Amino acid sequence: MEQPSHTITYTLEEKEYDTPYYSIRQNYPQQYQGTNIPLVIDNGSNQCRAGWANEGTPSMIFDNVVARYRDRKANVNVVTVGMDAQSDPSSRSSARSPFDGNVVCDFDRMETVLDYIFTVLGITTSTIEHPLVMTEPVCVPQYSRNLMSELLFECYNAPSVTYGIDALFSHYANGGENEDGIIVSSGHNSTHIIPTLQGKGILGKAKR
Template identity: 25%
Template sequence: MLHECHPDELELDSASNFSSSTVNSTSSEGSELSTGPIVIDMGTKSCRAGFSGHCSPSAEVSTLVGHCMGSEGARAGVIIGEEALLYPDTETMEVMHNGFIINWEAAENLCYYLLKHELQVNPEDHALLLTEPLFSPTSSRENMAEMAFEVLGAPCFFVSPQPVLSAYTHGKISALVLDMGHAATRVVPVLEGRSMACSSKQTDVAGRCLTWYLSTLLEDTGHMPSKGMSHMVEDIKHACCYVAEDFQNECLLPPSSHTMDISLPDGMTLTLTKERFHLKTTCNYLVSKPG
């Protein structure tokens, strides 16, 4: 059974009907998990998956797929996530670009891995809900349906715009959604369960700008991150950087108050000082600056 809708045609009762018509509710939480819908949210940098009704995803992996050169068997030669960067004989593929899937074979491998290895479920036993960004073409939804039914073997499939689901998460059918991702930042009005594409705005100032800026700051301190270290710089950004409440006062503090040493995989030690708050404070200003 195929459930398909346009981003401007999805309403709250549609999602409710999908959930109630495809899942036999039981009093046991374990039974609900064994038969409940699974949600997969694919982003440019990471892909999240979990069970419907949970407050947070059950699994999150890097949106990176690698193929071992010369390996026998397509499935056996696939490496998912940042682990693919550890093997020099592995060819990595970009699954998504600016929020849109550009390699459907890699996307199939990624979803299969999430379901079978991370969630440890049989795709044929669960309805599948996939998210899509604003301005997705019709061909993208057709490819999603083909992947859900023919590759994963899901009994039911539903696709929903990400801004609408964000509004539903907070119990709203009308909201102004600010979606800040790795490749783009979008502001989308949601009115009565419908995303208003004509009134939406988008900018390329997003998470990857922070990663690039951190790389330049590290270069200024004498560290030259290689191309293969981009994922490590991304991890440093999330784990070590912060937005200073008062930028000027933060700069006047002694370096010891914000110094942090990080051990790198090659055995060297990276020392961060003002880079920790220069990064996010500067980009926070760029995002919030009017006009």
């Protein structure tokens, strides 16, 4: 039986671009090096997307899980991320998400995920020279955000980090920067209802 091709089709400027659901793409464009083009990480509890802010589609999409196990045949410790973490029974049984619900709690695994993102994008230096934009859920605990900031600044020497609620980013991207309305953000673990007034999220009235 033919295996399904896991692809997601994006439409951009009336042209179709087929992006593999999972692919190793070590692509650090030369024109981006030494610039301040932001690197965007949509850090979801189910899937993670990462890419450059000036591109219409993410460079990579993968399941946000990390597996650590010992390969007895090769007698080595193995760490896998994304679809690799679910490729065989040994890794699948140890695959864990950095999230507890929709909040990052395991920052050891989160560091592995970030290492994977930067390596696949071809950034192999110890310092990330680009500003980072990272999504987060509604009302993320300040303690969790502090640990994330500590990881990004101290481990990767990021020049700056901007956090934003994924649902509000989507609202603005779809022309809602001056609109009143209600956002229904249905995620993998929870659904958030966020009212907006002139494009600004009224988080005090948000519901989970």
